[in-house]
Amino acid sequence: MILLVPAVVILLFTARQGVAAPLRLAVAANFTQTAQQLVAEFTQNTGISATISSGSSGQLFMQITQGAPFDIFLSADTKRPADLITSGMGVAASRFTYAIGQLVLWTPTTHTPPSEQELRQATFAHLAICNPNTAPYGTAAIETLDRLGLYAQLKPRLVVAQSVSQALELAQSGNAELAFVALAQVRPLQGGAYWLVPPALYTQIRQDAILLSTAKDDEQARKFMVFLHGAKAASLIGEAGYLTDASTREPTP
């Protein structure tokens, strides 16, 4: 009986070694759902499976610099992939903008979509944003409030989430009346309403992908990067609620 335990552990361990290791993607929270669609399409085409770890860009960047086992990083900004190149942890030639994010102000109640008016009237108790230090959508939200001249007034009402998916969660559960999130997160939702924040109010959210140095000779990872560059991926990313460099600069609500 006592011997069974190590035997089972060894069996489980060796069983794990037997299959080809899936591709490991570190994906910024806003892009999680879209990445799942892309992975499904990619697996169907190539038979290569992939796992997605999501978090704020800052969290994932920190994990990568600490040696987390990822092959590809889909960030929500340009700075962190650039920093990885500088520190020799990212493959410079592989970096490109895979999506351009669109910021929305979302409310779980459907009767009227939120608006700049609603922010100015400030009839709400809590507005959820994600941590601007670690999540680019949080930075964009703060910029928007700043340009509208509302930041100082609304600061006491801001509740800060760890990632853009948690910001949405705080509003979906009804605890916060409003949340600044990504269009791609709220497009598939039943119920709720959003205001597409005018692009003039915040610095464009260019989201860069990068192949990590640890996977530079990994055939599967290279295939995924090629797929991500392709027309099929671009059309999925566009449908999900992002702009791409290939698409027109007209926002698509």
Next chain:
Amino acid sequence: MKVLSPDVTEAVVLTLELAAVTTTLLIAIALPISWWLAWPRRWWKSVIGAVISLPLVLPPSVLGFYFLVAFGPSGPGGWVARLWGGRTLAFSFPGLVIGSLLYALPFAVQPIQNAFQAMGRQPLEVAATLGASPWRTFHSVVIPLAWPGIATAIVLGFAHTVGEFGIVLMIGGDIPGHTRVLSVALYDYVENARWHDANIIAAGMVAFSFLTIMLLSSLQLRTRGRDS
């Protein structure tokens, strides 16, 4: 470089406030519950005891998720928050107190209940025979006899609240001075590579935990000394 930046100090003060308020309420609630669970023993009481003990084994994220649902405007928490004109219990100090209370309850109930059961009914009967009122019996017989158990509950409840992380991260909203407790501040500092502040908080937590464990083992020694 100053040793403590103002936001660290703010987090320390908030954490101690939360732990003090939670522990006070915790003992006030845990005493009657433990008393009721201790005697007479009934099978259905053990079911209720098991429900109270759930936080011992439940991941904090499970509790955080339920609190997020229950604290919102359509849950019971929303109703409570409306008593002082709020909408939700999330993102507020009272919300953290309620969350911490439920989370720390088993850590207080179990040692007190064990102390009551170890004491037995005999001292109560003796006190009653001598004509002591129930209240007099409680504060001059029960409390002194069960004191090591109660002290253990105070230390455990306080320490547990100081170290709480998962629930606060899910329902707190990271508001400085209201919900940004030490564990969350530490998380923020690590995320933003503020290693100096992170180191201070982490080292402080280690020292605090060590003292807590020393205190607990001295309490246990006292209990054993009394029993032999």
